[in-house]
Amino acid sequence: MSAEVTTRTQASEGTRQPFGQRVRDWWNSRSRLEQWLMIIPVVVLVYLLPVMNFFPLSTEPWTDYELALFNAARLGLIALGLNVVLGQAGLLDLGYVGFFAVGAYVAAIMTSRDSFLTDPRYSWVVVVPVAIAITMVSGVVIGTPTLRLRGDYLAIVTLGFGEMVRLLADNLEPLRGNRGFQDVGGPPGTYANGSPIFTQGDGKPWYWLTVTFIIVILLLIGNLERSRVGRAWVAIREDEDVAEIMGVPTFRFKVWAFVIGAGIGGLSGVLYAGQVGFVNNQRFDVVTSILFVAAVVLGGSGNKLGVLLGALVISYLPDRFQLAPEYRFLIFGIALIVLMIFRPQGLLGARQRLLARGRQAYQRLVGKPEPVATESALIDSGKGTNA
Amino acid sequence: MALLELHSVSVAYGRIQALRDISLTVEEGEIVTLIGANGAGKTTTMKAISGLVPLSQGSIEFDGADISKVRADLRVVRGICQAPEGRGVFPGMTVRENLEMGCYTRRDRKAIAEDFDRVFELFPRLKERATQAGGTLSGGEQQMVAIGRALMARPRLLLLDEPSMGLAPQFIQQIFNIITEINKQGTTVLLVEQNAQQALSRAHRGYVLETGSVTRASTGKDLLADPAVKEAYLGVA
Numbered sequence: 001m002s003a004e005v006t007t008r009t010q011a012s013e014g015t016r017q018p019f020g021q022r023v024r025d026w027w028n029s030r031s032r033l034e035q036w037l038m039i040i041p042v043v044v045l046v047y048l049l050p051v052m053n054f055f056p057l058s059t060e061p062w063t064d065y066e067l068a069l070f071n072a073a074r075l076g077l078i079a080l081g082l083n084v085v086l087g088q089a090g091l092l093d094l095g096y097v098g099f100f101a102v103g104a105y106v107a108a109i110m111t112s113r114d115s116f117l118t119d120p121r122y123s124w125v126v127v128v129p130v131a132i133a134i135t136m137v138s139g140v141v142i143g144t145p146t147l148r149l150r151g152d153y154l155a156i157v158t159l160g161f162g163e164m165v166r167l168l169a170d171n172l173e174p175l176r177g178n179r180g181f182q183d184v185g186g187p188p189g190t191y192a193n194g195s196p197i198f199t200q201g202d203g204k205p206w207y208w209l210t211v212t213f214i215i216v217i218l219l220l221i222g223n224l225e226r227s228r229v230g231r232a233w234v235a236i237r238e239d240e241d242v243a244e245i246m247g248v249p250t251f252r253f254k255v256w257a258f259v260i261g262a263g264i265g266g267l268s269g270v271l272y273a274g275q276v277g278f279v280n281n282q283r284f285d286v287v288t289s290i291l292f293v294a295a296v297v298l299g300g301s302g303n304k305l306g307v308l309l310g311a312l313v314i315s316y317l318p319d320r321f322q323l324a325p326e327y328r329f330l331i332f333g334i335a336l337i338v339l340m341i342f343r344p345q346g347l348l349g350a351r352q353r354l355l356a357r358g359r360q361a362y363q364r365l366v367g368k369p370e371p372v373a374t375e376s377a378l379i380d381s382g383k384g385t386n387a
Numbered sequence: 388m389a390l391l392e393l394h395s396v397s398v399a400y401g402r403i404q405a406l407r408d409i410s411l412t413v414e415e416g417e418i419v420t421l422i423g424a425n426g427a428g429k430t431t432t433m434k435a436i437s438g439l440v441p442l443s444q445g446s447i448e449f450d451g452a453d454i455s456k457v458r459a460d461l462r463v464v465r466g467i468c469q470a471p472e473g474r475g476v477f478p479g480m481t482v483r484e485n486l487e488m489g490c491y492t493r494r495d496r497k498a499i500a501e502d503f504d505r506v507f508e509l510f511p512r513l514k515e516r517a518t519q520a521g522g523t524l525s526g527g528e529q530q531m532v533a534i535g536r537a538l539m540a541r542p543r544l545l546l547l548d549e550p551s552m553g554l555a556p557q558f559i560q561q562i563f564n565i566i567t568e569i570n571k572q573g574t575t576v577l578l579v580e581q582n583a584q585q586a587l588s589r590a591h592r593g594y595v596l597e598t599g600s601v602t603r604a605s606t607g608k609d610l611l612a613d614p615a616v617k618e619a620y621l622g623v624a
Contacts, residue, residue: 231491238478245437245439245468247468250460
């Protein structure tokens with residue numbers, strides 16, 4: 001067997017590393033300072049996108065360009081949250097739209113004049129933490145019973161819970177069903193002339209606000225991933241039983257993934273409700289949930305930047321190319337299928353760096369950037385476990 | 388006082404009774420082996436000890452304390468760690484990351500570094516493959532990872548579930564040598580095996596499991612010499 005192993009090693013050394021891996025190696029071997037120097041212009045560019053309203057970026061005349069950008073960013077935020085649940089911990093949650101709905105409804109109840117609260121004029125600055133807290137609690141409530149299930153069973157039950165949230169909105173009188181809540185509040189702030197900054201017509205401030213949230217959450221989640229929590233999630237995703245007998249409190253970490261994901265979903269619900277200014281029971285169906293999952297899977301489950309890209313593709317492209325609106329979803333569907341054939345791991349595949357301070361540790365150990373075997377399961381995370 | 392004691396343990400999967408009234412003890416410093424045919428309940432016994440399946444009856448005592456109701460992850464903290472059947476390597480993690488998962492419950496950095504050295508000394512192959520993904524290793528190497536990873540928890544009791552399964556003959560010999568070596572270094576081992584010949588010749592004591600019950604218990608040598616065991620498990624008529 002040693003002979004067999006040797007030949008295989010030689011073979012894999014002979015083949016060229018895939019492009020993505022070479023990019024990653026190159027990136028990992030830069031110093032922190034160099035990395036930041038390259039990140040900053042990209043971030044500036046992202047912030048400048050709304051003012052670059054010209055060909056080929058613009059989505060006009062079909063869709064308002066700034067609102068299209070806001071919607072893409074909002075879906076990006078959702079994808080980041082779902083990525084914690086689905087990409088990191090490997091829990092297939094088909095009811096994620098439920099958390100989005102909870103966030104939107106909390107914002108509506110706390111700020112709309114249609115609310116059953118006697119004085120529903122809470123400041124948006126208060127609404128955000130309250131909404132996040134309430135969605136996180138709902139994550140615990142939904143997660144505690146369901147996360148004892150695994151795989152397909154978990155998917156079915158979460159699907160049911162997502163529907164339950166929608167049906168509650170349909171049928172509970174205080175939630176006003178189809179009539180919904182008018183005049184949901186947004187963030188405070190006015191221009192010099194006294195007109196409010198955050199209005200329904202102007203997507204720019206909403207986009208900038210959402211991008212800022214995304215950056216903050218990227219930093220927070222990035223730190224979590226590199227911690228013991230992140231390692232536990234990956235272990236659970238790879239093999240839950242083995243994770244447990246290695247001493248990982250699997251149930252607790254699964255609930256945590258659910259709760260953190262829920263909080264981010266709630267936040268994007270608040271942003272959505274504020275921008276649209278109106279919340280009713282129409283936008284929280286299963287199809288929306290599947291769209292969220294599609295953004296994550298398409299972009300590369302487990303890869304933060306990948307899921308952002310996936311969200312951009314799913315939200316921006318249909319807005320950009322509306323030449324034949326009646327074929328829009330047909331083209332979209334075909335594009336998804338083609339992508340799944342050629343990139344089953346998503347646009348950007350996942351590669352977790354699990355070691356705490358992994359970069360430095362690898363540099364010390366082998367004197368070069370952390371390599372991963374080209375046939376690594378993390379690169380092709382669509383495959384099952386080993387034989 | 389024994390390190391591990393099972394008192395008439397029963398386990399059921401739904402209505403199917405997998406273990407009936409199993410009692411066994413493992414003394415500190417021993418290698419104890421469980422042998423038996425497929426479906427005799429060997430793996431279920433291991434799962435009951437590591438906490439992956441609940442008991443329907445009986446109790447498990449570890450180091451004098453009843454751990455029957457203790458969560459699996461907390462049993463690791465107490466000093467029980469298992470190398471699961473079918474190896475159960477995390478396929479997407481590198482060898483090093485797999486080993487790091489073994490010391491998930493530990494925070495004593497210095498001792499962890501020592502244990503890395505120890506595992507790499509026992510399995511020099513793993514050092515060569517430290518940055519390779521677990522799923523891309525050969526079967527024997529994955530078995531090394533599974534055993535090494537369990538050792539990284541610095542367990543007082545090491546549970547090994549079929550470490551020789553699917554391995555080439557010369558490799559089986561090597562794995563058993565390493566198990567003996569680990570035991571000599573002071574770790575108590577409970578070993579489940581189909582390879583009865585090897586297991587019994589290495590073990591201090593052995594138990595024979597048949598359809599969920601212990602049918603024989605004796606020293607390894609006596610069981611090797613036992614005509615019924617010979618016929619059933621050693622392929623000697």
